[in-house]
Amino acid sequence: MRIVLVGQPNCGKSTIFNHLSGYKAVASNFPGTTVKYTASKIYINSHLCECIDLPGTYSLIASDAAEAETRRFLLKESYDVIINVLDASLLGRSLELTLELVELRKPMLVVLNMIDEADRKGIEIDSRKLSQILGIPVVETIAYTGQGLTEMVRVAFKVALEKKLPQSLLLSKDVENVVEKVEGIIAPFAEETHIPPRFLALKLLEKDKAFENELGRCLSESRKEIKKAQAQLEETHGRPSDVVIASERHALAMNIYEEVVTIVRSPQKDIREKIDDVLMHKVWGYFFLVLIFYGFFALVFKVGSHIETPLMAVFDHILVRLGHYFPQKGLPYVVVEGIVQGIAGGIAIVLPYLVPFLLGLALLEDSGYLPRVAFLVDTFMHRIGLHGKSIIPFLLGYGCSVPAVMATRILESERDRFITAILATLIPCSARTVIILGLVSYYLGPGYAVLVYVLNLIVIGMAGRLLSKVYSEVTPGLLLEVPNYRIPALRTIWFKSWYRLKEFVVIAWPILVIGSVILGILQYFHWDSIINHLLSPLTLLLGLPVAVGTTLIFGILRKELSLIMLLQALGTKEVLTVMTKTQVLTFTIFVVFYIPCMATIAALWREIGLKKTIMATVFTFGIACLLGVMTRFLGAGIF
Amino acid sequence: MGKSLAVVLPGKSVRVVFVEGGVRCRQCLAELGVLPGETLKVIRSAPFAGPIMVEVNNSRFMLGRGMAAKIIVEELD
Numbered sequence: 261m262r263i264v265l266v267g268q269p270n271c272g273k274s275t276i277f278n279h280l281s282g283y284k285a286v287a288s289n290f291p292g293t294t295v296k297y298t299a300s301k302i303y304i305n306s307h308l309c310e311c312i313d314l315p316g317t318y319s320l321i322a323s324d325a326a327e328a329e330t331r332r333f334l335l336k337e338s339y340d341v342i343i344n345v346l347d348a349s350l351l352g353r354s355l356e357l358t359l360e361l362v363e364l365r366k367p368m369l370v371v372l373n374m375i376d377e378a379d380r381k382g383i384e385i386d387s388r389k390l391s392q393i394l395g396i397p398v399v400e401t402i403a404y405t406g407q408g409l410t411e412m413v414r415v416a417f418k419v420a421l422e423k424k425l426p427q428s429l430l431l432s433k434d435v436e437n438v439v440e441k442v443e444g445i446i447a448p449f450a451e452e453t454h455i456p457p458r459f460l461a462l463k464l465l466e467k468d469k470a471f472e473n474e475l476g477r478c479l480s481e482s483r484k485e486i487k488k489a490q491a492q493l494e495e496t497h498g499r500p501s502d503v504v505i506a507s508e509r510h511a512l513a514m515n516i517y518e519e520v521v522t523i524v525r526s527p528q529k530d531i532r533e534k535i536d537d538v539l540m541h542k543v544w545g546y547f548f549l550v551l552i553f554y555g556f557f558a559l560v561f562k563v564g565s566h567i568e569t570p571l572m573a574v575f576d577h578i579l580v581r582l583g584h585y586f587p588q589k590g591l592p593y594v595v596v597e598g599i600v601q602g603i604a605g606g607i608a609i610v611l612p613y614l615v616p617f618l619l620g621l622a623l624l625e626d627s628g629y630l631p632r633v634a635f636l637v638d639t640f641m642h643r644i645g646l647h648g649k650s651i652i653p654f655l656l657g658y659g660c661s662v663p664a665v666m667a668t669r670i671l672e673s674e675r676d677r678f679i680t681a682i683l684a685t686l687i688p689c690s691a692r693t694v695i696i697l698g699l700v701s702y703y704l705g706p707g708y709a710v711l712v713y714v715l716n717l718i719v720i721g722m723a724g725r726l727l728s729k730v731y732s733e734v735t736p737g738l739l740l741e742v743p744n745y746r747i748p749a750l751r752t753i754w755f756k757s758w759y760r761l762k763e764f765v766v767i768a769w770p771i772l773v774i775g776s777v778i779l780g781i782l783q784y785f786h787w788d789s790i791i792n793h794l795l796s797p798l799t800l801l802l803g804l805p806v807a808v809g810t811t812l813i814f815g816i817l818r819k820e821l822s823l824i825m826l827l828q829a830l831g832t833k834e835v836l837t838v839m840t841k842t843q844v845l846t847f848t849i850f851v852v853f854y855i856p857c858m859a860t861i862a863a864l865w866r867e868i869g870l871k872k873t874i875m876a877t878v879f880t881f882g883i884a885c886l887l888g889v890m891t892r893f894l895g896a897g898i899f
Numbered sequence: 900m901g902k903s904l905a906v907v908l909p910g911k912s913v914r915v916v917f918v919e920g921g922v923r924c925r926q927c928l929a930e931l932g933v934l935p936g937e938t939l940k941v942i943r944s945a946p947f948a949g950p951i952m953v954e955v956n957n958s959r960f961m962l963g964r965g966m967a968a969k970i971i972v973e974e975l976d
Contacts (some may be wrong), residue, residue: 316931350958353932465920506929542946635961639949737963738950
């Protein structure tokens with residue numbers, strides 16, 4: 261049995277999904293966290309079921325890539341029951357999607373989530389009445405505490421078995437007449453594509469581009485007739501036909517709302533509004549923006565460096581002891597040393613920074629602050645040819661470039677997605693943060709780390725301007741819902757951080773250990789010098805020791821490998837004894853900007869295509885070389 | 900008299916008269932409840948001709964100036 265979760269953005273679908281599946285999806289407090297569908301096997305009454313979490317969508321007319329994914333799934337895939345999740349505190353608007361879903365003619369139930377939030381707003385919902393109107397069961401839940409979810413699953417199972425269909429609700433008489441006429445015209449097409457005719461008719465009257473094109477390919481004759489039907493509506497209502505249908509559905513949703521809702525008291529003016537007065541203030545807003553992000557990175561560095569130093573000492577000690585066991589330093593020693601260094605790199609260098617970083621990022625995401633940042637920076641984003649929403653992929657990029665690239669699906673235009681994806685890969689991800697903090701900040705001081713971040717922002721700004729000049733199309737502009745602030749639940753913060761950390765522990769760390777052994781073997785047989793020799797034009801250009809050549813190759817696999825391999829390639833943990841400060845800075849800046857890692861390249865390929873991915877790779881490599889050379893010569897003057 | 904939403908000052912409530920611009924733009928706004936006859940409240944606006952924050956039907960969203968300019972409204976007292 262296949263169960264799908266559908267609902268408007270930020271209504272808590274992923275939170276429900278996580279409760280059912282054990283933590284399998286990332287949920288946050290901003291619209292558009294889920295951009296592709298996630299599936300998980302769950303057991304209900306000892307039946308094996310598949311549960312699918314679809315990206316949030318305001319309506320079934322897709323306006324961005326993530327919404328298109330939801331629509332494609334609902335129309336083309338097979339499933340047994342739709343769980344329509346609604347934010348109970350926004351019932352009126354949420355019902356509009358429900359009215360569209362009803363037309364899909366599938367077994368369905370309605371879940372009123374965040375019922376506590378509705379209560380806070382003084383909204384009381386008569387769910388029995390709502391259930392009567394829609395002809396399907398209605399369940400009340402509070403997803404983040406898990407309340408009502410067992411009941412929801414039980415009802416979903418029952419609805420699927422009974423194949424209980426919702427009832428269509430009728431629009432005004434004259435509109436219904438036109439809808440019926442269109443249904444007649446498109447009947448053969450609807451049958452062929454297995455799309456319910458009424459659903460298709462309504463969407464065509466709403467001037468749905470995707471359906472218009474699809475239909476145009478199959479039945480060019482009927483297109484004219486549909487145009488006629490649209491014109492008929494426009495004439496009688498004095499508005500474009502899409503507005504007529506949208507208004508009708510809106511009115512219907514509002515009528516249902518009036519019928520089932522009692523406002524028991526006026527909403528309490530709560531503290532969250534006061535918070536916005538400060539955090540979105542014309543002056544203070546920017547002050548706190550800088551303070552919050554500065555504080556965040558400063559804290560990560562402080563925690564990280566406090567842990568790194570003693571741990572490094574422990575592993576240095578182990579390596580010295582190891583030397584006593586293998587007095588002749590043969591191949592076995594090289595292998596064991598490689599393993600220990602790989603493990604040491606993970607524990608002493610990566611984890612001390614990565615863990616606090618991921619916890620902090622999860623905290624920021626769940627608080628609901630990120631969309632506010634979009635509001636504050638929209639104007640600046642327009643300067644680089646994008647709009648405020650692009651800031652969300654950018655900020656996610658500080659965690660990992662892969663979700664950042666995927667998050668570009670929340671953008672409406674292909675051009676915006678492409679530019680944002682390229683720029684997001686330039687943002688130092690947590691792996692590169694580890695390099696910046698573990699190398700520049702640790703050896704040169706925190707001031708230089710700040711400098712790297714500022715330089716990074718400037719470069720992104722310039723690259724953005726350049727790309728938007730080349731692709732000079734006007735961005736559609738910002739349209740983003742503002743979620744309420746929420747106090748993040750410790751459980752979700754912990755699960756989300758662990759979910760992301762697991763990626764490092766189970767994928768990157770083994771590669772790190774193996775890579776470390778391979779590098780050891782290469783060095784033992786002096787094969788690394790061949791690679792280093794091949795890369796010597798690059799290392800010479802950047803003024804780096806020839807020995808770092810191999811580490812740059814490893815860095816393409818995983819960015820954090822560059823740092824750990826660097827320590828191994830140089831044969832010491834005291835970097836400053838073999839590299840000058842300028843070289844340390846040049847190395848870091850080059851690694852921060854050059855070619856995205858393998859995982860990111862794969863994500864880019866999927867999102868923007870092969871050609872543009874190659875372009876992005878060449879583009880970032882060019883930037884890295886340019887900045888590397890600049891650092892080399894400027895650094896010589898500074899240090 | 901209609902005027903564009905972009906010039907409405909924060910704190911004012913307005914009624915939507917119509918939405919200019921293409922089908923796409925109209926559809927996106929309709930999804931959030933911006934339809935002719937609906938009431939909006941401008942909550943705040945960002946500096947440097949940045950976006951505005953609007954309340955409609957209990958939900959809040961932000962809207963770039965470019966899009967706001969396409970929404971023709973009349974002010975309510």
